[in-house]
Amino acid sequence: MRRLLSVHAHPDDESSKGAGTMARYAAEGAQVTVVSCTGGESGDVLNEAFADTVHAARDMAGLRRVEMRRAQEALGIDHIWLGYVDSGLPDEGEPVRPLSFATIPVEVSGRPLVRIIRRLRPQVVVTYDERGGYPHPDHIRCHEITMWAIEHAASDASPELGEPWAVSKVYYDRMSSSDKVEAYLADYELHDPESDRIERIREMAEWMRDRTPRVTTRVDVSDHLDARDAALRAHASQVAPDTPYFFWPHDVVRRAWPTEDYELVRSTVGETLPETDLFAGIDEE
Structure with a gap:
Protein backbone atom coordinates (compact mmCIF):
# COMPACT_ATOMS: atom_id res chain seq x y z
CA MET A 1 0.00 0.00 0.00
CA SER A 176 2.53 29.37 -4.92
CA SER A 177 4.41 30.77 -7.92
CA SER A 178 4.34 33.64 -10.36
CA ASP A 179 4.17 31.14 -13.22
CA LYS A 180 0.79 29.93 -11.97
CA VAL A 181 -0.69 33.43 -11.80
CA GLU A 182 0.66 34.21 -15.26
CA ALA A 183 -1.01 31.06 -16.58
CA TYR A 184 -4.33 32.10 -15.07
CA LEU A 185 -3.95 35.58 -16.56
CA ALA A 186 -3.27 34.13 -20.00
CA ASP A 187 -6.35 31.92 -19.70
CA TYR A 188 -8.58 34.89 -18.84
CA GLU A 189 -7.14 36.96 -21.65
CA LEU A 190 -7.90 34.14 -24.07
CA HIS A 191 -11.28 32.90 -22.84
CA ASP A 192 -12.79 35.90 -21.03
CA PRO A 193 -10.96 39.05 -22.16
CA GLU A 194 -13.76 41.35 -20.94
CA SER A 195 -13.71 39.97 -17.39
CA ASP A 196 -13.57 42.56 -14.63
CA ARG A 197 -11.10 40.23 -12.89
CA ILE A 198 -8.30 40.77 -15.36
CA GLU A 199 -6.97 43.98 -13.85
CA ARG A 200 -6.83 42.41 -10.40
CA ILE A 201 -5.04 39.36 -11.82
CA ARG A 202 -2.49 41.63 -13.48
CA GLU A 203 -1.88 43.27 -10.10
CA MET A 204 -1.43 39.84 -8.55
CA ALA A 205 0.99 38.84 -11.29
CA GLU A 206 3.06 41.97 -10.72
CA TRP A 207 3.12 41.39 -6.96
CA MET A 208 4.14 37.75 -7.49
CA ARG A 209 6.76 38.54 -10.13
CA ASP A 210 9.94 36.43 -9.92
CA ARG A 211 8.51 34.13 -7.21
CA THR A 212 9.46 30.98 -9.03
CA PRO A 213 10.39 28.19 -6.62
CA ARG A 214 12.01 25.04 -7.93
CA VAL A 215 9.30 22.56 -8.89
CA THR A 216 10.11 18.95 -9.74
CA THR A 217 6.71 17.32 -9.39
CA ARG A 218 3.24 18.34 -10.55
CA VAL A 219 0.28 16.26 -9.37
CA ASP A 220 -2.94 16.58 -11.37
CA VAL A 221 -5.79 17.32 -8.95
CA SER A 222 -8.39 18.47 -11.48
CA ASP A 223 -10.84 15.76 -10.37
CA HIS A 224 -10.52 16.66 -6.68
CA LEU A 225 -11.14 20.40 -6.56
CA ASP A 226 -14.51 19.96 -4.84
CA ALA A 227 -12.90 17.99 -2.00
CA ARG A 228 -10.21 20.64 -1.66
CA ASP A 229 -12.81 23.40 -1.46
CA ALA A 230 -14.90 21.47 1.06
CA ALA A 231 -11.86 21.03 3.27
CA LEU A 232 -11.12 24.75 3.11
CA ARG A 233 -14.71 25.64 3.96
CA ALA A 234 -14.59 23.25 6.92
CA HIS A 235 -12.18 25.71 8.56
CA ALA A 236 -14.90 28.33 8.62
CA SER A 237 -13.32 30.46 11.35
CA GLN A 238 -10.19 30.87 9.25
CA VAL A 239 -11.31 30.81 5.61
CA ALA A 240 -13.69 33.49 4.35
CA PRO A 241 -15.96 32.92 1.35
CA ASP A 242 -14.09 35.62 -0.59
CA THR A 243 -10.62 34.28 0.17
CA PRO A 244 -8.22 34.09 -2.80
CA TYR A 245 -8.38 30.29 -2.46
CA PHE A 246 -11.81 30.48 -4.11
CA PHE A 247 -10.93 33.19 -6.61
CA TRP A 248 -10.19 30.85 -9.50
CA PRO A 249 -13.19 29.04 -11.09
CA HIS A 250 -12.68 25.32 -11.51
CA ASP A 251 -12.85 25.48 -15.30
CA VAL A 252 -9.98 27.99 -15.29
CA VAL A 253 -7.95 25.82 -12.92
CA ARG A 254 -8.48 22.74 -15.08
CA ARG A 255 -7.39 24.55 -18.25
CA ALA A 256 -4.59 26.74 -16.94
CA TRP A 257 -2.95 24.98 -13.98
CA PRO A 258 -4.60 21.72 -12.88
Whole structure:
Protein backbone atom coordinates (compact mmCIF):
# COMPACT_ATOMS: atom_id res chain seq x y z
CA MET A 1 0.00 0.00 0.00
CA ARG A 2 1.16 3.52 -0.76
CA ARG A 3 1.47 5.64 2.37
CA LEU A 4 1.75 9.43 2.46
CA LEU A 5 2.43 11.55 5.55
CA SER A 6 1.91 15.32 5.35
CA VAL A 7 3.16 17.37 8.30
CA HIS A 8 1.65 20.79 8.99
CA ALA A 9 1.91 23.49 11.62
CA HIS A 10 -1.77 24.27 12.27
CA PRO A 11 -5.21 22.92 11.43
CA ASP A 12 -6.26 24.53 8.11
CA ASP A 13 -2.70 24.39 6.68
CA GLU A 14 -3.45 20.94 5.29
CA SER A 15 -6.45 22.32 3.38
CA SER A 16 -4.59 25.25 1.79
CA LYS A 17 -1.45 23.29 0.91
CA GLY A 18 -1.86 20.07 -1.02
CA ALA A 19 -5.45 19.17 -0.15
CA GLY A 20 -6.25 18.12 -3.70
CA THR A 21 -3.22 15.83 -3.74
CA MET A 22 -4.25 14.16 -0.51
CA ALA A 23 -7.85 13.74 -1.68
CA ARG A 24 -6.62 12.18 -4.92
CA TYR A 25 -4.31 9.66 -3.29
CA ALA A 26 -6.89 8.78 -0.63
CA ALA A 27 -9.48 8.18 -3.37
CA GLU A 28 -6.99 5.93 -5.16
CA GLY A 29 -6.60 3.78 -2.04
CA ALA A 30 -3.44 5.17 -0.46
CA GLN A 31 -3.13 5.63 3.28
CA VAL A 32 -2.92 9.40 3.68
CA THR A 33 -2.24 10.92 7.10
CA VAL A 34 -1.94 14.54 8.17
CA VAL A 35 -0.08 15.50 11.33
CA SER A 36 -1.01 18.87 12.84
CA CYS A 37 1.84 19.97 15.09
CA THR A 38 -0.28 22.46 17.05
CA GLY A 39 -3.94 22.97 17.85
CA GLY A 40 -4.19 26.43 16.30
CA GLU A 41 -5.51 27.74 19.60
CA SER A 42 -3.61 31.05 19.34
CA GLY A 43 -5.35 31.95 16.11
CA ASP A 44 -8.03 34.59 15.69
CA VAL A 45 -11.27 34.40 13.75
CA LEU A 46 -10.20 35.51 10.27
CA ASN A 47 -13.58 35.18 8.59
CA GLU A 48 -15.72 38.25 9.19
CA ALA A 49 -18.80 36.26 8.18
CA PHE A 50 -18.17 33.51 10.74
CA ALA A 51 -21.32 33.01 12.79
CA ASP A 52 -20.25 31.00 15.85
CA THR A 53 -18.22 33.74 17.51
CA VAL A 54 -19.40 32.61 20.95
CA HIS A 55 -17.77 29.21 20.48
CA ALA A 56 -14.60 30.87 19.22
CA ALA A 57 -14.41 33.21 22.20
CA ARG A 58 -15.13 30.45 24.69
CA ASP A 59 -13.02 27.63 23.25
CA MET A 60 -10.90 28.35 20.19
CA ALA A 61 -8.95 25.11 20.65
CA GLY A 62 -12.13 23.06 20.68
CA LEU A 63 -13.50 24.90 17.66
CA ARG A 64 -10.34 24.24 15.66
CA ARG A 65 -10.64 20.53 16.49
CA VAL A 66 -14.22 20.44 15.21
CA GLU A 67 -13.17 22.19 12.01
CA MET A 68 -10.22 19.85 11.50
CA ARG A 69 -12.47 16.83 11.85
CA ARG A 70 -14.75 18.18 9.13
CA ALA A 71 -11.80 18.84 6.83
CA GLN A 72 -10.48 15.34 7.46
CA GLU A 73 -13.82 13.87 6.44
CA ALA A 74 -13.96 16.04 3.31
CA LEU A 75 -10.56 14.74 2.17
CA GLY A 76 -11.03 11.13 3.26
CA ILE A 77 -7.76 11.06 5.19
CA ASP A 78 -6.43 10.12 8.62
CA HIS A 79 -5.34 12.76 11.09
CA ILE A 80 -3.06 12.95 14.16
CA TRP A 81 -2.53 15.82 16.60
CA LEU A 82 1.10 16.12 17.66
CA GLY A 83 -0.12 18.01 20.72
CA TYR A 84 1.88 21.23 20.95
CA VAL A 85 0.57 24.72 21.70
CA ASP A 86 0.26 27.21 18.85
CA SER A 87 3.04 29.81 19.17
CA GLY A 88 1.02 32.59 17.57
CA LEU A 89 2.55 35.18 15.28
CA PRO A 90 4.13 37.83 17.51
CA ASP A 91 4.84 41.34 16.29
CA GLU A 92 8.42 42.09 15.28
CA GLY A 93 10.59 42.23 18.37
CA GLU A 94 8.01 40.50 20.56
CA PRO A 95 8.85 37.11 22.12
CA VAL A 96 7.13 33.88 21.12
CA ARG A 97 4.58 32.55 23.59
CA PRO A 98 6.38 30.64 26.41
CA LEU A 99 6.18 26.83 26.26
CA SER A 100 4.64 26.96 22.79
CA PHE A 101 5.68 24.74 19.88
CA ALA A 102 8.42 27.04 18.56
CA THR A 103 10.13 27.18 21.97
CA ILE A 104 10.33 23.40 22.55
CA PRO A 105 13.72 21.89 21.60
CA VAL A 106 13.59 19.96 18.33
CA GLU A 107 14.98 16.83 19.96
CA VAL A 108 11.98 16.89 22.31
CA SER A 109 9.15 17.90 19.97
CA GLY A 110 10.47 15.63 17.22
CA ARG A 111 10.24 12.43 19.25
CA PRO A 112 6.50 11.88 18.89
CA LEU A 113 6.86 12.43 15.15
CA VAL A 114 9.56 9.75 15.06
CA ARG A 115 7.10 7.37 16.72
CA ILE A 116 4.45 8.25 14.14
CA ILE A 117 6.83 7.71 11.20
CA ARG A 118 7.98 4.37 12.55
CA ARG A 119 4.39 3.26 13.17
CA LEU A 120 2.86 4.40 9.88
CA ARG A 121 5.94 3.64 7.71
CA PRO A 122 5.22 6.25 4.99
CA GLN A 123 7.18 6.04 1.77
CA VAL A 124 6.54 9.75 1.14
CA VAL A 125 6.61 12.73 3.51
CA VAL A 126 5.53 16.25 2.54
CA THR A 127 6.30 19.36 4.59
CA TYR A 128 7.54 22.97 4.29
CA ASP A 129 10.97 24.27 3.37
CA GLU A 130 13.43 25.81 5.83
CA ARG A 131 11.60 29.16 5.63
CA GLY A 132 8.35 27.49 6.58
CA GLY A 133 6.68 28.63 3.38
CA TYR A 134 6.31 31.94 5.17
CA PRO A 135 8.12 33.06 8.34
CA HIS A 136 5.69 31.89 11.00
CA PRO A 137 7.64 30.39 13.93
CA ASP A 138 5.47 27.26 13.94
CA HIS A 139 5.96 26.69 10.21
CA ILE A 140 9.71 26.97 10.57
CA ARG A 141 9.71 24.60 13.53
CA CYS A 142 7.46 22.21 11.60
CA HIS A 143 10.14 21.98 8.91
CA GLU A 144 12.86 21.49 11.53
CA ILE A 145 11.20 18.69 13.45
CA THR A 146 10.05 16.92 10.28
CA MET A 147 13.54 16.74 8.82
CA TRP A 148 14.99 15.78 12.21
CA ALA A 149 12.37 13.07 12.71
CA ILE A 150 12.92 11.59 9.24
CA GLU A 151 16.64 11.23 9.97
CA HIS A 152 16.06 9.90 13.48
CA ALA A 153 13.36 7.43 12.41
CA ALA A 154 15.76 5.77 9.98
CA SER A 155 18.50 5.31 12.58
CA ASP A 156 18.94 2.78 15.36
CA ALA A 157 18.48 5.48 17.99
CA SER A 158 15.55 5.54 20.43
CA PRO A 159 14.38 1.93 20.03
CA GLU A 160 11.56 2.68 22.47
CA LEU A 161 9.92 4.70 19.66
CA GLY A 162 9.58 1.69 17.37
CA GLU A 163 11.47 -0.18 14.68
CA PRO A 164 13.54 2.02 12.33
CA TRP A 165 11.90 3.18 9.13
CA ALA A 166 13.54 5.01 6.22
CA VAL A 167 11.30 7.38 4.27
CA SER A 168 11.88 6.97 0.54
CA LYS A 169 11.00 10.48 -0.67
CA VAL A 170 10.66 13.92 0.95
CA TYR A 171 8.93 16.85 -0.73
CA TYR A 172 8.48 20.53 0.02
CA ASP A 173 5.17 22.18 -0.75
CA ARG A 174 5.47 24.61 -3.70
CA MET A 175 1.85 25.71 -4.14
CA SER A 176 2.53 29.37 -4.92
CA SER A 177 4.41 30.77 -7.92
CA SER A 178 4.34 33.64 -10.36
CA ASP A 179 4.17 31.14 -13.22
CA LYS A 180 0.79 29.93 -11.97
CA VAL A 181 -0.69 33.43 -11.80
CA GLU A 182 0.66 34.21 -15.26
CA ALA A 183 -1.01 31.06 -16.58
CA TYR A 184 -4.33 32.10 -15.07
CA LEU A 185 -3.95 35.58 -16.56
CA ALA A 186 -3.27 34.13 -20.00
CA ASP A 187 -6.35 31.92 -19.70
CA TYR A 188 -8.58 34.89 -18.84
CA GLU A 189 -7.14 36.96 -21.65
CA LEU A 190 -7.90 34.14 -24.07
CA HIS A 191 -11.28 32.90 -22.84
CA ASP A 192 -12.79 35.90 -21.03
CA PRO A 193 -10.96 39.05 -22.16
CA GLU A 194 -13.76 41.35 -20.94
CA SER A 195 -13.71 39.97 -17.39
CA ASP A 196 -13.57 42.56 -14.63
CA ARG A 197 -11.10 40.23 -12.89
CA ILE A 198 -8.30 40.77 -15.36
CA GLU A 199 -6.97 43.98 -13.85
CA ARG A 200 -6.83 42.41 -10.40
CA ILE A 201 -5.04 39.36 -11.82
CA ARG A 202 -2.49 41.63 -13.48
CA GLU A 203 -1.88 43.27 -10.10
CA MET A 204 -1.43 39.84 -8.55
CA ALA A 205 0.99 38.84 -11.29
CA GLU A 206 3.06 41.97 -10.72
CA TRP A 207 3.12 41.39 -6.96
CA MET A 208 4.14 37.75 -7.49
CA ARG A 209 6.76 38.54 -10.13
CA ASP A 210 9.94 36.43 -9.92
CA ARG A 211 8.51 34.13 -7.21
CA THR A 212 9.46 30.98 -9.03
CA PRO A 213 10.39 28.19 -6.62
CA ARG A 214 12.01 25.04 -7.93
CA VAL A 215 9.30 22.56 -8.89
CA THR A 216 10.11 18.95 -9.74
CA THR A 217 6.71 17.32 -9.39
CA ARG A 218 3.24 18.34 -10.55
CA VAL A 219 0.28 16.26 -9.37
CA ASP A 220 -2.94 16.58 -11.37
CA VAL A 221 -5.79 17.32 -8.95
CA SER A 222 -8.39 18.47 -11.48
CA ASP A 223 -10.84 15.76 -10.37
CA HIS A 224 -10.52 16.66 -6.68
CA LEU A 225 -11.14 20.40 -6.56
CA ASP A 226 -14.51 19.96 -4.84
CA ALA A 227 -12.90 17.99 -2.00
CA ARG A 228 -10.21 20.64 -1.66
CA ASP A 229 -12.81 23.40 -1.46
CA ALA A 230 -14.90 21.47 1.06
CA ALA A 231 -11.86 21.03 3.27
CA LEU A 232 -11.12 24.75 3.11
CA ARG A 233 -14.71 25.64 3.96
CA ALA A 234 -14.59 23.25 6.92
CA HIS A 235 -12.18 25.71 8.56
CA ALA A 236 -14.90 28.33 8.62
CA SER A 237 -13.32 30.46 11.35
CA GLN A 238 -10.19 30.87 9.25
CA VAL A 239 -11.31 30.81 5.61
CA ALA A 240 -13.69 33.49 4.35
CA PRO A 241 -15.96 32.92 1.35
CA ASP A 242 -14.09 35.62 -0.59
CA THR A 243 -10.62 34.28 0.17
CA PRO A 244 -8.22 34.09 -2.80
CA TYR A 245 -8.38 30.29 -2.46
CA PHE A 246 -11.81 30.48 -4.11
CA PHE A 247 -10.93 33.19 -6.61
CA TRP A 248 -10.19 30.85 -9.50
CA PRO A 249 -13.19 29.04 -11.09
CA HIS A 250 -12.68 25.32 -11.51
CA ASP A 251 -12.85 25.48 -15.30
CA VAL A 252 -9.98 27.99 -15.29
CA VAL A 253 -7.95 25.82 -12.92
CA ARG A 254 -8.48 22.74 -15.08
CA ARG A 255 -7.39 24.55 -18.25
CA ALA A 256 -4.59 26.74 -16.94
CA TRP A 257 -2.95 24.98 -13.98
CA PRO A 258 -4.60 21.72 -12.88
CA THR A 259 -1.74 20.58 -10.66
CA GLU A 260 -0.45 21.00 -7.12
CA ASP A 261 3.29 21.42 -7.16
CA TYR A 262 6.20 20.11 -5.09
CA GLU A 263 9.95 20.02 -4.90
CA LEU A 264 11.62 16.65 -4.37
CA VAL A 265 14.41 17.27 -1.86
CA ARG A 266 15.37 13.73 -0.81
CA SER A 267 15.05 10.38 -2.51
CA THR A 268 16.43 6.91 -1.93
CA VAL A 269 14.83 5.53 -5.10
CA GLY A 270 16.58 7.70 -7.67
CA GLU A 271 15.17 10.62 -9.62
CA THR A 272 13.54 10.82 -13.03
CA LEU A 273 12.49 14.44 -13.21
CA PRO A 274 10.09 16.01 -13.80
CA GLU A 275 7.47 13.82 -12.11
CA THR A 276 3.69 13.64 -12.08
CA ASP A 277 3.41 11.33 -9.06
CA LEU A 278 4.79 11.65 -5.54
CA PHE A 279 5.19 7.86 -5.50
CA ALA A 280 7.18 7.70 -8.73
CA GLY A 281 9.93 5.09 -8.44
CA ILE A 282 8.43 3.45 -5.36
CA ASP A 283 7.42 -0.19 -5.73
CA GLU A 284 3.97 -1.20 -4.51
CA GLU A 285 4.09 -3.35 -1.37
